[in-house]
Amino acid sequence: MYKKLLLSKSTSRGFSTQIQTAKTNLKNWKSVVGLEVHAQLLTDSKLFSGSSNEFGAPLNSAVSHFDASIPGTLPVLNRKCVEIGVKTAIALGCRVNEVSMFDRKHYFYADLPVGYQITQQRAALANDGELTFPVIVPGKKTYYKKARLLQLQLEQDSGKSLHDEELKRSLVDLNRAGAPLIELVFAPDLETGEEAASLVKELILILKSLRSCSCKMEEGALRVDANISIHRSGEPFGVRTEVKNIGSVRSISQAITFEIQRQFEVKLNGGVITNETRSWDATTRSTVPMRDKEVLQDYRFMPEPNLPPLRLNTSATDTSCSDIISVASISRGIPELPEDTRSNLIKKYQLSQDVAVILVNEAKLLQYFISIMEHVPGIPAKLVTNFLINDLLTFCNKRNVDIEDCQLSYIHLEDILSALHAGTINLQAGRELIEIIHENPSQKVQTLIKDHNLEQITDEKMIEQFCRQAIEQHEQAVKQYQSGKKKALFAIVGEVSKLSKQKANMKMVVAFLEKILKSE
Amino acid sequence: MKRHLQLSIKQLSGFYADGSISPRTVVDHSLDDAIKLKRLNAFIRLSPEKALHQAKESDHRYENKEQLGVLDGVPIAIKDNFCTKELTTTCASRMLSNFVPPFNATVCERLANAGAVLIGKTNMDQFAMGSGTVDSIFGPSKNIWSNDLVDKWHIAGGSSGGSATAVAAGICYAAIGSDTGGSTRNPAAYCGVVGLKPTYGLISRHGLIPLVNSMDVPGIFARNVGDCLDVLNAIAGPDDRDSTTIRKPFRKIDMSFNEELDLRNVRIGIPKEYHCEGLSNEVLETWMKVADLLEDSGAHVHQVSLPNTSASIFVYSILNQCEVASNMARYDGIEYGHRAEIESSTEELYANTRAEGFNTVVKTRILTGNYFLLRKNYHKYFEKALRVRRLISEDFKRVFETPKNDENIVDVLLTPTTLTDAPLYNDFVSQSNRDQCAVQDFCTQPANMAGIPAISIPIRLSKRGLPIGLQLMSKSLNEEMLLRVAGWIEQQVEFDCLANEQIYAARS
Incomplete structure (x- = not known):
């Protein structure tokens, strides 16, 4: 992927x-x-x-x-x-x-x-x-x-x-x-x-x-x-x-x-x-x-x-000579190189090698990652890299925007991921926020969530209601699922998402569906 | 007869300072003389307006006691291969016949800053490739010591023959030439003036249109050693625009104690290899006489050996042609200079521009040089030549600094400058450029190969009434010793470089 x-x-x-x-x-x-x-x-x-x-x-x-x-x-x-x-x-x-x-x-x-x-x-x-x-x-x-x-x-x-x-x-x-x-x-x-x-x-x-x-x-x-x-x-x-x-x-x-x-x-x-x-x-x-x-x-x-x-002065110790360029003193000024950055990322955040490669290939993405990890306490690295790579980068590619020209600020991304982590919004809302902010970067994430009504639905009663409605509409899928075809559940989950205008907490939906379909 | 003609530069500026004569008057005379002596063909182009303007400014400085130094108001000439801002610089070639440099060579700039007045640009062999000043699109320069300036005249030597002539004819007090294999010393000897080739890197080459970058040195012509030193002090020293200049700051040489030179502390070497085939009896005799004179006055005079001398001229020729091939590559008619009237293709434009712009000598050297540089020939010619060049350098180092067991260390080498006095033009041009240079440069080019300083000073007249000069060489940056010994010899031989009839005949 x-x-x-x-x-x-x-x-x-x-x-x-x-x-x-x-x-x-x-x-x-x-x-x-x-x-x-x-x-x-x-x-x-x-x-x-x-x-x-x-x-x-x-x-x-x-x-x-x-x-x-x-x-x-x-x-x-x-x-x-x-x-x-x-x-x-x-x-x-x-x-x-x-x-x-x-x-x-x-x-x-x-x-x-x-x-x-x-x-x-x-x-x-x-x-x-x-x-x-x-x-x-x-x-x-x-x-x-x-x-x-x-x-x-x-x-x-x-x-x-x-x-x-x-x-x-x-x-x-x-x-x-x-x-x-x-x-x-x-x-x-x-x-x-x-x-x-x-x-x-x-x-x-x-x-x-x-x-x-x-x-x-x-x-x-x-x-x-x-x-x-x-x-x-x-x-x-x-x-x-x-x-x-x-x-x-x-x-x-x-x-x-x-x-x-x-x-x-x-x-x-x-x-x-x-x-x-x-x-x-x-x-x-x-x-x-x-x-x-x-x-x-x-x-x-x-x-x-x-x-x-x-x-050139190639002596490792004597770098004093004023006129001749000292290789040793230049060598001291060399910054961290990409391969070091990758292995540091892998070590510090337990990232996979592929993810580390992608982050290092895109300087801006890496900067987003580091700033989110520093400012959102306790956030899992995987949530952040998934969002940055699967959602932000996909958005940029679809829009043909260079990631360097992306309008989202570090604060925007920190706030979106914070909300995702806290469960205030779901992934779909996160994706929507990227689009909204790219067009209108002056707004705050919290305001946008309210204005665009993007909060996640976590009310158990509402979720139950959506689920029951979906089950009714997908008899075929229910049968398939109950006969062991686990993948059939996705059709029902998709329907719930549609019914809730993509706002239902999907984790809760899946848990609820699994529970009632098993018991029925 | 103009009284100021016989003055040294120091005396002249003394007269300027006390008001007995003005720069404006002297510059007027210079320009007049240049026109009266036009048949010598010393100048390619005079710059009267600029000269008179400079002279006027100099007048003001003397009036206000703000003169810039001994060169202030002194008329000089510069060879036409030094870039002069807004003044056409041709290298005596068709290729650059319309080239107006956008900047001044460092040498020109420093002379102007010292107040020297530029009278004009002097004649030379095309791109300085020659030793007679006979291969110029503006015609040859004539030696002022010739009895007959119409039919049987002698060459001025070259390639800086115009500068030598301008000084020898009394038009200027000093002139700038260039010296790659002897181009300053050779015409100095033939024209009876002093010609100094300083240590490589002592004077900036920035603005000198190159012949052989690794050997080119701006040279100085003057009527006596003291004047030569005054010019040297004004132009020598490091230049950021030439990375090959010696970075150590130049300490001006003071020769006011010249009389005190004690020859007993001076070791003179006579290199036996310079006693070569073709050396005329008169030159040999002059050489020996001066050696005796030095010895009789207390100097230690020894015969020394520079065993690689005879190989030098061949190696010089290879290195010269290789660098020429490279340096001439820029003349394609695109950015400046002559451009052929053909636009069918870039290649045709190049070919025709270069075919029309260069003379046979330049073309021959380009072709030969490119042949030597071919991948298959590089080791056989160029690289080998570099190795021999090092041997020649080591020869000099040995006699000056690190003699072997029983050899004598010397301070200065005394040699002929040229093998004869100035040849007749007709005799000279009957030979090919290659043969001309092989003979003319024999004694002079080793100093260029080694980068060491050398000077030619006039000693006496030959039976034909032509000047004979001798060359002194010393180790790198030892100009002071070189000039001291040269000055001592000058005092002994009392050669009057203005003592020829033509100078006065033309002016009367």
Whole structure:
């Protein structure tokens, strides 16, 4: 149930309902998936210049002389970018290198004004990390997977080209040129699209909690490329293809699943898989070869002569040196990471793993949960998680509202759950309250319960009356129930609910029905 | 004859201060002289309006006794590969023929802040790729010491030949060049002026349009060592905009006690590898004479060995071409500079822009550099070249700091700057750019490979009446010692860098 809800989220933040596992399964064949992730760093200014690093600024308004490649300008490394890079590397369990270096990677493109990208090819900021993350597949038990992080490097983003097909013109926006990126190169340790999507989902949680990256894939703040191959088990890896232009977390799973399937089909038909770059087309839901990437590029890497080697203080004890960034002191500032939060939740509230995963995946939901648990004494955690996940999240999905934009305040939810816990209202009334408050968030819960007449009916006489009425109307169900078909009771319970306009205390109804039907 | 012509910068500013002459007058004369000596082709562009405005401001400062220092009101010139705000900066190439920088290079800014008056931008080889100032879209610069400026004239040397000429012809008191493999020292030697290549990282490269980032250094031309030091003191020191500048604050060098230099405490090295093929007898003789002069005056003069010298020029050539290939990638006609009139595709636009904008020398280096950087060649050429570069660096470190068993440690190396006096233009251009540079840069580029300071000072005239210079090198950041020894030699040889007929003929 939870899984399905989580996966049905329609925004880029969630997974997809359309997850399909590769349909054709060649016997004894395995798929191998590796990811390369580019994350734009959340900084005020760019990696090597002082111009603004804000998304959505007017075209070509955040461009310094350096970003526009004016001759004579030189790169000056932004300390903040290094600090964020180091923080992220530590959180991902990397070895942060005492000395790293910058290189030039050459290629001609209109949105790359200088003709090369400054990156870290030979000696990166950090290496050898790993990421362990929960994998959620509908109908399967949630499991944990581990992917090695081979390299984490700092590099520049390029500008953006816009092509006007009618006027046959290309226009260039350099606002993004020189924006700070970290590239994360993961080992090909994954097997499926779902695993890849789960890895990215976990990575997003980590980067957000570190404030490293906004992770807004729709703004291009986080970009994922996938390397995919298939091979017969026991044999070396097959020829891989690279899939680019994956624009959302949902697409990650779809694109990789499609590409694995495509490769299986090529093999089935006796074809050969070629090393190529393919692009994910979200409308046709398929990967297509990228024409301009057909020619094998030689990037002619060269050390960047204008930047001295980047030195960090990697000593665990001496963090005093003022000028050099201390890895140890950055490491002390790292907040609780998602996996810690999950295990703390499980320990403290006896939540199931799946529930913990869902709460941690939705920051707002987790905040609601914590605030309710703190402010409503004695409330069972299960009541709260059930309501938040089954009712609140369902409401949001139905309305296509991001949970972050949900209008209910912490107080609202505390009051609703308090009323539920006390038995003042029933679950149905709770659901109604969500809808009412979302439209009109200024009202108090207590007032709304009164105004909308939502109090639960607990009067035994009234309940008896509703029950007797329902029994009369459902002779068939009564017979079935009494002959041992326990499920038949639901029809009668449903009728009572209808008769009471969904206000009867269902626990009392069930108890009463069971009692009188047994005795009759 | 203008009386002020023979003054040093300190004397000139002294005269400004006591009112015997005004910056405005001297700048007027400079601009006049620049026009009268136009046939030397020292300048690509004069900036008279700006210069006169600066001169007027300087006048006011002196009147109010608020002068900014010894450079206030002193006419200078700057090579056309330093960005000057709102003043076209071409690198002597078609590619940048319309490029107007939106900012000032740090060097230009610091000179302006010191009150120096910019007369104009000087001629050079296209993108500083050359050693003759013959490959400029504005035509070659001519050596003022040539007897015949019409048919049989000599090259000024390069690539900063325009700056050297502007100083040698008495138009300016000092000029800024750049030095990647000898581009300041070579024309200084040919034109009979002082040319200083400071320690790599001592002067900011911000705003210097790069040739080879890891070797480029702004260079200084002056008529004497003292003037050279005055300019150095104004422009040296860390700059946040150039991450390769040395971060230690620069302490201004004071040479007022120059006379007291006791040569008995100075150890001079004569590296035997610089006695090379093609070295003219006259240069060799000059070199030995000065070595004797130093020894006779008490200096310890030793022969030393820099065994990797002969490999240096080849390695320099590889590293140069690789960085050139990379640095030139930005010239695509999109953001600035020349743009071809073809818009059928971005690739066509790039290809035509670059085909039209660069000369053969630039194109050859781009192609060769890209070849060296190919994945399959990187280890064989670029990486190996870096290793040899380190060996060359270690050669210098050994003689300056950590000699082996029986070797002598030295403070300063004395070598030729060039192998001969200035060649005739016709002889010079009969060779390819590669061959020209291989000969011209032989003695100068090792200092760039190692990042150490070097200076060329004029010693005497050759039989043909052309200047011969010698080079001094020292360890990193040892400019003070370098300049002290240079100053001592200067006093002994009494070379008059304005003692040639052309200077006066043109002005009369």
